Amino acid sequence: xxxxxxxxxxxxxxxxxxxxxxVISKFQEVSLRPLxxxxxxxxxxxxxxxxxxxxxxxxxxxxxxxxxQYAMLGATYIDLLKDHKDRRLFYVAEPAEALLKQxxxxxxxxxxxxxxxxxxxxxxxxxxxxxxxxxxNRRYEESATAETAGLLCHxxxxxxxxxASVRGWINNDPQVHYANGIRSSMEFYxxxxxxxxxxxxxxxxxxxxxxxxxxxLTGSDENRIKQIISQKYMAGLFHNRFQAWFEFRRTGYPExxxxxxxxxxxxxxxxxxxxxxxxxxxxxxxxxxVREAVQRQYNGSDDFNGIMWILQD
Numbered sequence: 001x002x003x004x005x006x007x008x009x010x011x012x013x014x015x016x017x018x019x020x021x022x023v024i025s026k027f028q029e030v031s032l033r034p035l036x037x038x039x040x041x042x043x044x045x046x047x048x049x050x051x052x053x054x055x056x057x058x059x060x061x062x063x064x065x066x067x068x069q070y071a072m073l074g075a076t077y078i079d080l081l082k083d084h085k086d087r088r089l090f091y092v093a094e095p096a097e098a099l100l101k102q103x104x105x106x107x108x109x110x111x112x113x114x115x116x117x118x119x120x121x122x123x124x125x126x127x128x129x130x131x132x133x134x135x136x137n138r139r140y141e142e143s144a145t146a147e148t149a150g151l152l153c154h155x156x157x158x159x160x161x162x163x164a165s166v167r168g169w170i171n172n173d174p175q176v177h178y179a180n181g182i183r184s185s186m187e188f189y190x191x192x193x194x195x196x197x198x199x200x201x202x203x204x205x206x207x208x209x210x211x212x213x214x215x216x217l218t219g220s221d222e223n224r225i226k227q228i229i230s231q232k233y234m235a236g237l238f239h240n241r242f243q244a245w246f247e248f249r250r251t252g253y254p255e256x257x258x259x260x261x262x263x264x265x266x267x268x269x270x271x272x273x274x275x276x277x278x279x280x281x282x283x284x285x286x287x288x289x290v291r292e293a294v295q296r297q298y299n300g301s302d303d304f305n306g307i308m309w310i311l312q313d
Contacts, residue, residue: 002033003157004043010160011250013167014313024169031161031170036154039188044148044239055146057136062144070128071136076254078114078134080234084215085109090201091189092238094138098131106199118259139197140238147192150239155181155188159232166217166224178228179212185235186211229253249274249311265304273304274311 009027016023036042047055051063059065073093081089095104095111104111112134115127127133140146150156158181165174190203215231217224233244233254248256249272256272263269278290290302298306 002030003036004152005030006035006157006160006164007152010163011246011310013250014311027164027169031164036157039150039154039184039191041154042148042150042188043152044150046148047145049144054144055140056149057140058144058146059141060144065141071141072115072124072128072133073136074117075114076117076256077234077237078112080230080254082109082112086211086234087201087203087207088186088189088234090199091193091197091203092137093134094136095199096132096134101131107201116257116259118257118262120259120262137197139193147188147238150236153184153188153236153239155184155235156232156243157181158184159228159235162217162228163225166221166228174224174228175212175217178217178231181228181235182212182215182231183208185231225251226253248272267303267305271305275304275306275308277302277304 006027009023009030012021012023015021047053047058049062054060054063057065057071078089078093080086081092089109089112090107093112095106095108096113099111099113100106113132115124115133119127158177161170161172162174162177162181164170165172165177186203186208190205190208193203195202215227217227229247229251230253232247236243244254248254258270258272260269263272265271265273278294282290294300294302297308
């Protein structure tokens with residue numbers, strides 16, 4: 001509960017001047033309470049080898065999953081791991097078949113390539129058919145249990161504390177929390193992964209301890225927040241599926257690419273949408289309250305580009 005409260009408070013970062021909310025003082029108070037200690041405390045779903053309860057990307061006799069035909073990883077994610085020489089890459093991805101044929105080894109960072117998520121469908125399928133893409137690691141498909149899927153994880157809290165330290169909300173060393181978050185994520189993969197699936201590159205304890213210094217926080221506060229959110233994205237991609245979008249919408253990081261040709265924003269394809277519309281069942285069965293909410297929040301226009309209160313300065 002304390003950890004989740006910190007998550008809520010950080011998402012109110014644009015409301016620190018609201019005296020009724022007292023965001024910063026509440027954050028300071030909660031940060032001193034008991035919080036998640038390691039990845040074993042993750043608020044997570046555990047899977048078992050029973051139909052309906054298997055890992056969401058597994059494709060096993062227990063439950064077949066055709067989605068894995070195109071389980072390609074995005075370029076934003078793959079490129080961050082490659083740029084930082086981050087060994088988690090070998091635990092989450094498969095090397096591109098076309099690059100292996102060109103002589104790359106599965107233990108080479110350059111054997112992995114992401115598909116740009118904003119590319120149009122035909123371009124994406126062409127890359128898939130030519131083998132110029134990295135799929136999710138085989139262990140996700142071949143195991144009914146794979147790993148737990150976190151909704152709120154220990155590393156999320158460490159990154160929240162790092163961000164709060166950079167923003168001056170708490171008087172802590174942001175590098176300490178930032179490093180704790182990275183190590184927690186790596187230890188998670190080391191625990192659930194195995195030599196059978198890591199392509200010959202191990203996340204050993206020596207590497208886990210040393211790595212955070214190779215990507216240490218540097219520069220301006222804005223750059224350090226960018227680093228923190230990027231690492232949160234790298235740690236959390238296989239967990240809370242909307243978290244990266246919420247962080248991008250709140251901070252601008254990670255830096256996703258907008259392609260007007262594939263953007264499905266019906267009002268303005270040069271902008272990222274900022275919200276979901278109210279679902280049809282709300283319009284059908286809660287019409288009066290929906291109309292009141294849309295009028296109050298968005299001047300009567302229920303479109304994808306409305307700026308919700310939590311995002312308003």
